[in-house]
Amino acid sequence: MDCRKIRRMVSRELDGALDGAGRADLDSHLALCAGCRRFRDLSLAGLSIHRSVKEADPPPSLLPSILAAVEAGPRWGWMHGWLRIAVPAAVAAAAVFGVWVGGLMHESYSPATAGNQTDVLELTYLDEYPPGSLGDILMTSSGGGGDEQR
């Protein structure tokens, strides 16, 4: 077995992930290979040093500062539970409704129908002065422009 595979096995051994068959292969190789034995010894020493690093105490101010940061963070903090679903759903529904209304308005003001509507409105307007109203009197006294159109 080549040394690269053995070093992989040494690494597994350090991580407690080497199976029984692997151990037998590893031991027989190590008995013959000084380079891999050295690698294993140094790796074990390194692991021992790494594990011996004493844990530091976090500064006492850390906990309060974390809690304060969360409190002061973006005000999405209040949006929890069912609100996390309800609020975005309501916003989405409002957007869809807005697009739908916008579509209807756009349709009713399209250039093709807008021209016709103006005509209709003007005709209706001239037709609809009630008899005796100021509009009717003015139209009559001005020469009956309305009558011409009628």
Added chain:
Amino acid sequence: MNDDADLMRRIAGGESDAFRVLVERYERIGYNFFLRLTGVSEDAEDLTQELFIAVFRSAGRYRPDAPFKAFFYRIASNLSASHLRKRKLRAAQSIDEMVERGFDAASARHEDDPALSLDGREMRRRYEEALAGLPRDWRIALELRVAGELTYEEIAGAMGKSVSAVESILVRARERIAEKLDEG
């Protein structure tokens, strides 16, 4: 449902007491993870704060069937990688300076240890130097394995890599460290 998952469920439901319990439980772990990787206590403090804010904000997305430890270290790994990348980009902070800063936080805690022989101190100094000189992904993987005691699968999940890639990283990291320890 385990205890941590229950805490996360309560945090997602807006219980601030549950968040406080979670911070008290994992604050030390997070702080030491960052301290070992950055070597600077102020950076470790800032990153720990960022870590818990991210945990709080993503509580609603946490899946209780996954171990909380893996979820926690995935966020911590991303923050570390981002921090180490930025630090590397800063012109003022060379690798040498990183090594020096590493000594400040980690090795200094052993300097006064009378139980350590001169050889022991020298080995430790070399080890710290070798660790600080590793590529950031290698350091993170090693830290997750040795200090975090994550399995290869959990490390792969935390770092977004395959199990085989994680194993290769750990072997290469150990080879590099062994070379440094063997020097001199």
